[in-house]
Amino acid sequence: MTLINAYIYTAEGVPIENGFLRISEGRILEAGHMNEFAARPDEEWIDLAGKRIYPGFIDAHTHVGMWDDGLGFEGDDGNEDVLTSAASLRAIDAINSFDRCFREAHEAGVTSVVTGPGSANPIGGTMAAVKTTGGRVDKMIVRFPVSMKMALGENPKTAHHSRDETPVTRMATAKIIREALTKARRYADDVEKAGESEDYDLPDYDADCEALLPVIKGELPVHIHAHRRDDIFTGIRIAEEFGLKYVLVHATEGHMVADELAECGADVFSGPFLSDRSKPELANLTPKAPGIIASAGVRTAIVTDHPVIPIQYLPLCAGLAVREGMDYDSALRAITINPAVILGLDDRIGSIKAGKDADFSVFEDDPLTLYAKPLAVFIDGKAVYDTGILH
DSSP states (O other), rough: OOEEEEEOOOOOOOOOEEEEEEEEEEEEEEEGGGOOOOOOTTTTEEEEETOEEOOOOEEEEEEETOOTTOGGGGGBBSSSSOBBOOOOOTTTTTOOTTTTOOHHHHHHHHEEEEEOOOOOSSSEEEEEEEEEEOGGGGGGEEEEEEEEEEEEEEEEHHHTTTTTTTSSSSSHHHHHHHHHHHHHHHHHHHHHHHOOOTSSOOOOHHHHHHHHHHHHHTTSSSSEEEEEEHHHHHHHHHHHHTOOOOEEEOTTTGGGGGGHHHTTTTOEEEESSOOOOSSGGGGTTTTHHHHHHTTTTOOEOOOOOTTTOOGGHHHHHHHHHTTOOHHHHHHTTTTTHHHHHTTTTTTTSOOOOOOOOOOOEEEESSSSSSTTTOEEEETTTEEHHHHHOOO
C-alpha cells in the first residue's frame, strides 16, 4: 500500500511537505517527496489530499493492562507489595492485553507503550515494551524485558509503613536496592567462577539475582521512579555506584535541577503533569517541566503514567507542554523518536523511515490540539483504526 499527497512528519530530519509513504509486509519501504513518486504495477494507493502522517506515538511509562480499567482488587496486578525486592516479577505475566485501554490507546495514535509494575517496591520487576494492538500479549511484544523497575520516595514508604515493615525511610529503600545489586554482583561472580573451574559449584538458584544479572552487566537499564530532587539524585548516585544504565521516571522536580541532570547525562520520562498534586512529593508539579528539562539539553520523553492520566491523552499532554513553553518540535519528538531512542528501540519505532515498523497515524489536524483525532492508525502495516478514509 502507498499513501500519497500527504504532509509527513518523519521525526528525523525535515518534514516532507507533500510526500508519499510506501509500506509492505509490516514495514516502511520508502518515504519521499511526491516529485519522486512513481506508481508501481498493481500497486494500491490512497490519495490523502494533504492530510498529515505522524509516526506512531510512544508512551514510555505506563501501567496499562496492569490495573484493569474499571475494576478494583480483582484487576489490580501492578504491585506485589508484600515483598520488598521483587526483581524476578515479569510484566508479561500480569498484563491483561485484552483491557479496553489498549484499544483506546491506538485509537488515539499511541501505537507502542512500556508497561509494568508499579512503585510499591524498591525493585518492582521487569517492564515490557509492547504494541497496542491488543490480543495475545506474546504477539504484541517489541522487547521484553525492556527495563528493570526501581522506585524511590514516598511510594515504597507508604506501601510498607502500614504493615510496620521495611522500608519506612528513604535510607532503607536505598539500602534494599544496594543490597540486592551487591548480592546479584556476587552471584554473578560465583556463576562465572563455576563456569571457569570445576573447583567451584554453581550458587543456589536465586530468581531475583538471575533477573538482576543483565542489570549489573549494563545490558538492561533501570527505570527509576523519583519525584523529589533528593530522590532523583539518590537514584543517580546508586546507578553511578553500580555502573547501571538508567532513566529517570517522572522527575517531577527535575526542572529545578535541569542543568545538573544534563551534566549527569540523564534521560528523563517527564510526567504525568496533567493531574493534581495528589501527594506531598508532587508539590512542585508543573506542565512547564518537560520544556525546561529539554531546553537544558536533557533528552526528554513525555509520559502519562496510565492510569494516572488515561493513555489516550498522551498527545494532549504534549500539547499542554507546548502551551507552557516547550518547543513544538521538541514536544512531538518527546512522544515519538525520543522515547524510542531512550528505550533503545529506534531501529524499529519512533519515526517514519525506511526499514522501520509501519506504525503511523493519519490526522486532518494538528495532533497536539484538543480537538484532533486520528482518521486512521496503522500498526505493523495493518489498519487498526479507520474512520473511512482508506476506502
